[in-house]
Amino acid sequence: MWSIPKDILEAEILCRLPIKSLLRFKCVSKEWHCLISDPKFALYRQKKQGEIDNNNTIHQRILVLAISPDRLQSLHCLTRCITELNFNFPFESRPNVIIGSCNGLVCMALHGCKDFFIYNPSTRAHKKLPDPDISLGSPYLYGFGYDSSTDDYKVLAVSCLRVLLKVFSMKAFSWRDVQYNLGVKLFYGTESPPKGCLFNGALHWLVSGFHFGSQDPVIIAFDLAEEKFCRVGEACHPRSVSLGVVGGCLSLNVCCSNCVDKTTDFELWVMKQYGVHSSWERLTKIDNDIMVRYHGSLVTLCTATGTDGGDEIIMINKWREFISCNLNERTLEEIYRPNFDWCESVSYTESILSPNVL
Numbered sequence: 001m002w003s004i005p006k007d008i009l010e011a012e013i014l015c016r017l018p019i020k021s022l023l024r025f026k027c028v029s030k031e032w033h034c035l036i037s038d039p040k041f042a043l044y045r046q047k048k049q050g051e052i053d054n055n056n057t058i059h060q061r062i063l064v065l066a067i068s069p070d071r072l073q074s075l076h077c078l079t080r081c082i083t084e085l086n087f088n089f090p091f092e093s094r095p096n097v098i099i100g101s102c103n104g105l106v107c108m109a110l111h112g113c114k115d116f117f118i119y120n121p122s123t124r125a126h127k128k129l130p131d132p133d134i135s136l137g138s139p140y141l142y143g144f145g146y147d148s149s150t151d152d153y154k155v156l157a158v159s160c161l162r163v164l165l166k167v168f169s170m171k172a173f174s175w176r177d178v179q180y181n182l183g184v185k186l187f188y189g190t191e192s193p194p195k196g197c198l199f200n201g202a203l204h205w206l207v208s209g210f211h212f213g214s215q216d217p218v219i220i221a222f223d224l225a226e227e228k229f230c231r232v233g234e235a236c237h238p239r240s241v242s243l244g245v246v247g248g249c250l251s252l253n254v255c256c257s258n259c260v261d262k263t264t265d266f267e268l269w270v271m272k273q274y275g276v277h278s279s280w281e282r283l284t285k286i287d288n289d290i291m292v293r294y295h296g297s298l299v300t301l302c303t304a305t306g307t308d309g310g311d312e313i314i315m316i317n318k319w320r321e322f323i324s325c326n327l328n329e330r331t332l333e334e335i336y337r338p339n340f341d342w343c344e345s346v347s348y349t350e351s352i353l354s355p356n357v358l
Helices: 006-016 019-025 030-037 039-052
Strands: 060-066 071-076 082-084 097-102 105-109 117-119 126-128 140-147 152-159 164-169 174-177 197-199 202-207 218-223 228-234 240-246 249-258 263-271 280-286 298-305 311-317 322-326 331-336 343-349
Touching: 006 030, 006 039, 019 030, 030 039, 060 097, 060 298, 097 197, 097 343, 105 140, 105 343, 140 197, 140 202, 197 240, 202 240, 240 263, 249 298, 298 322, 298 343
Parallel strands: 097 140, 240 298
Antiparallel strands: 060 071, 060 343, 071 082, 097 105, 105 117, 117 126, 140 152, 152 164, 164 174, 197 202, 202 218, 218 228, 240 249, 249 263, 263 280, 298 311, 311 322, 322 331
């Protein structure tokens, strides 16, 4: 009986299959089950999918966690289709905070730093994490990412008032205190989300520049390998409202209001050279669009390919409406308006990776 070489099976066949097919094929044999369950295969598959689709649009989705009523949905970035995930959380309380996403996994928790867990929306697999041994209080910054130097997934929680830093390691499966090296207290604006923006192996936040001696907002980063904070630099504009990643660069959304003529403009800036303030470059500007004028600041969720084939940025505004920014036509368009009182959201890429084998 003929057999397929393992390298061809992995590189040319299995990595091209959809998630549902891979889950079924785990039953073919013990060898296939081990191969498909291997975290290295999951990361390799994601890399190959990215090579086929530059923006990963075919596999790019947005997780929508509704607070009232309790709902969990997935929005497909290309087709705009909504999928009800119907996931029953096996915990005392339902999560109401999305900590972050990485490699197809999403970390969620309660506001009180309890009931942390990691969830794969594509496979519905989940893993409950132990609670931190003390309450961090509020407000606090948080984030979730992958440390490639140790092949470890980490959750970060920072108390802004108590200057307390906690890091959870999936490998050690425990929380520990990490020395806070920034030297100043952190404050983030009401428009800037406390969720860290994962880029280049570090979590990034846009915080008030007051304690840094700056009138403009300041970008700080937490290196997941070194487990230290650093100051990346000042924002490009005093009205910068949120960080994102666009075209392989850190990006900033800017909303500029003019009280005299009552107009509001939207600008998207990218840092072409990481950490170099002079490298900020304006990617697009949309003048006085109704989406900005009446719906407030916009937070970047992901970069995708639009239905017309052009590049677009998927964002969410303060009213929790999902907006598409077409970079070619310089237009904003509402693509989804959930019928919820409130919701949290994050972008993720479809993945076979299971939180139970990390």
